[in-house]
Amino acid sequence: MSTDLRKHLVRAALAMGLIMGSSTALINLADAAESASAQSNTANRIFKDLQSRVLQIELHPRGGGGNAATGTGFVVSHDGLVLTNYHVVGNAVLEPDLYLLEYQAPGGQRGNMEVVAIDVIHDLALVRLSGARLPPLSFFKGTLAKGDRGYSLGYPLSQGLTVVEGTYNGLSENHYQPHFHMTTAINSGMSGGPTVTADGHVFGVNVARRLDGQLVSFVVPSRFGEELLRSYETAPLPASGFKTEIARQLQIQAEAISARLLSNSTGVKVLGNFRVQDMGSIGVECWSSPMREPEWRYEIDDHQCDSNSDVYINEQLMMGRVKYFNRILRSDKLGVTRFAYLQSTRFEHKIDKDVDRKHLGPYECSDRIVALKGTRARAVLCTRRYLQFPGMYDVILKLTTVDGKNEALLSKLTMLGFPWKDAMRVAQHYMESIAWVP
Amino acid sequence: MGTLAYVEVLKRNGEVLARHAVTELPCYIGRGYDSDVLIDDPYIDTTHLEIEEIEPEGVLVNDLESVNGTKHLSLGTPFVSGMVLPNDVLCLGRTRIRIRSCYDAVQETLPMHHSSLPDRLNSTTSAVLALLIFLLVVIAEIFETATQDAIKQMFYGVGTTSLGLVGVVIVSAVINRVFTGATHLAAHVTLVSLAFVVMCVGEAVVEYTFFAFDLSGTDIAKIVVTLGSLMGMLYFQMGFITRVTRRSRLMTVLMLSIGVAGWIWADRELDPDAYAKQNYNTVLKPRIFLAVPGIKPATFFEQTQELLKRKVDDKAGH
Secondary structure, three states: OOHHHHHHHHHHHHHHHHHHOOOHHHOOHHHHHHHHHOOOHHHHHHHHHHHHHEEEEEEEEOOOOOOOEEEEEEEOOOOOEEEEOHHHHHHHHHOOOOEEEEEEOOOOOEEEEEEEEEEOOOOEEEEEEOOOOOOOOOEOOOOOOOOOEEEEEEOHHHOOOEEEEEEEEEEOOOOOOOOEEEEOOOOOOOOOOEEEOOOOOEEEEEEEEOOOOOOEEEEEEHHHHHHHHHHHHHOOOOHHHHHHHHHHHHHHHHHHHHHHHHOOOOEEEEEOOEEEEEOHHHOOEEEEEEEOOOOOOOEEEEEEEEOOOOEEOOOOOEEOEEEEEEEEEEOOOOOHHHHHHHHHHHHOOOOOOOOOOOOEOOOEEEEEEEEEEOEEEEEEEEEEEEOOOOOEEEEEEEEEEOOOOOEEEEEEEEEEEEEHHHHHHHHHHHHHOOEEOO | OOOOEEEEEEOOOOOEEEEEEEOOOOEEEEOOOOOOEEOOOOOOOOOOEEEEEEEOOEEEEEEOOOOOOEEEOOOOEEEOEEEEOOOOOEEEOOEEEEEEEOOOOOOOOOOHHHHOHHHHHHHHHHHHHHHHHHHHHHHHHHHHHHOOOHHHHHHHHHHHHHHHHHHHHHHHHHHHHHHHOOOOHHHHHHHHHHHHHHHHHHHHHHHHHHOOOOOOHHHHHHHHHHHHHHHHHHHHOOOOOOOOOHHHHHHHHHHHHHHHHHHHHHHHHHOHHHHHHHHHOOOOOOHHHOOOOOEOHHHHHHHHHHHHHHHHHHHOOO
16 A cells, blocks of 8 residues: 555544544554553543543534534633534634534533634634633643653543543654644544643643554644644634635645745656656655566656655545656557557546546646657646635646657546645746756 | 431439430431331420421420420520530430531541540549558648647537548549549549548547547447448449439438538547547657657747636636
């Protein structure tokens, strides 16, 4: 399984777990037992201190019925502001007509809550409790060292408030947005809960867990929560403007990514006789896979990179991600025509037919023969627009060289949820950096 | 008394089908068994025409108040009575005749190879035509591939096909006119639609064989529609060599229109994705077909992005 696919599973599964509430697929009893045995007195004290201020957040369909999703939130201000993950409350933000938010405290008190500020890039949201006034949790101000203890609180799979002890392991190395890597058992339903130091100060917000590993969990550094709180207190946003706000935040991230991709710091990667842009410098994850089969009369070398910068918008939408895929096709045994045939079939472009008509318009494409450095290529530019987020597009640039007799480059650049101008500039830069150097 | 003149019954292309000798005057031409020159055509009268006098400059002919009348084809006017010149053709009902008098000058004998030229050219003509059609398909393909652009592509598709057809019409008309003398519209139309069929079958086969394209449902629909219209036309035009009526001409146009409309419909509606797919699917050709220099990446983005953005925005209902 490619890392690309695995990456999808992390978020998708987390979101799915939230929707299904009690999805058994995610319960890992072995993990739970392991964590439970590691509990200490500190965990005991933290639980007692904080339990009244860590709430379960429930997303209900307005038409009645049970929970659509559950998550966790914790109090961060005296006037009833609660910090949680954006992905816990995302549906209520995007479709306020369909969903409403409620909270349930460990004591059993219930009440309504509404979203007042969001930070989709870091997957954070501020919600306001109606009525209840609770003392806030305090944020951690110092720095942590790898190996420090961290205690995560939340309501895993609606099992009641739980505290889990784990180990802080610094910044994750393959996330575009800063995430602390925690070795602990964060499960669906704990999203949005606090991860605190032994003194009970919040240093992270529970956000995700890798499904393909053991206890590899991630928390959002709490400073982003503090920033969100500050910006809300200085300039609150009208609830009607959330979609524009999402587009604005995505745009800022896209601009930052684009600037890094366009800067000269991106290097050059040599693949066979081709030179392509190397995006390694933007902190993306890259991997190569040569493919040789005895019965094949050709060779394939793949190289692909992924920015891992996707931003969760809802179950269907992940925006703000760049990835590219380069394939070198080489053969000494095939004639010109048969090689061209092979290249044609490998160049096939199957655009996803199950287009999400609710969120995305249809793809449109345009294609030409372009003159690159040292070779010509057929370039295909495809794009579609996001219906709810003005100015955001998916852009795919595919190209394949047409001059080599027995060697060809097939390249695909994908940008999901990017502003038009940035996407076009990145695509052009990407295209211009391809060269044939036999 | 010797022969005074001959009444020649002609094919549409001018070839002589039959010759009747005129031995006495007046001479009556008609369907009746008492006529001097008997012509088997239900649209002419029992006694239709009268040859009154034969003179060195021409023949004096009268229409005997026939039901369907007589037409002077060389002048293109109805004919009642008057002098008919040696090369004039008259049309009675559906029959064409020419009257040659004994005063007419006999033409010089042609050497043998001249007279056999058209026969030899017929096979050459077909070969040239086939080659021409194949070249047109290839040229259309190159243009379509090289300059593919959403809007331009539509024009190139329709434009190159139309241009190709016009070219085939002109070439076949010229060849027919020069070497066989045929000028019949239906013959050209049939030839053109045949070329149409060859073009699409050829294109599909070439694409399928060499370029690894899918033979899509649209391609098959195109071939079926075109073949259908051709069959229809052949059916209505069975007797096009000897007779053409307003009805059959109308039918030809109608069938052709249905064929073309069907083609366009099939292209756009039957497989709506095919149109979009064409743009970005496996559009790749061996180098021999890529005599296109290629544009700079900057030009590529200049040319495509505005159009693309407008289309995407339009489709998204912006």
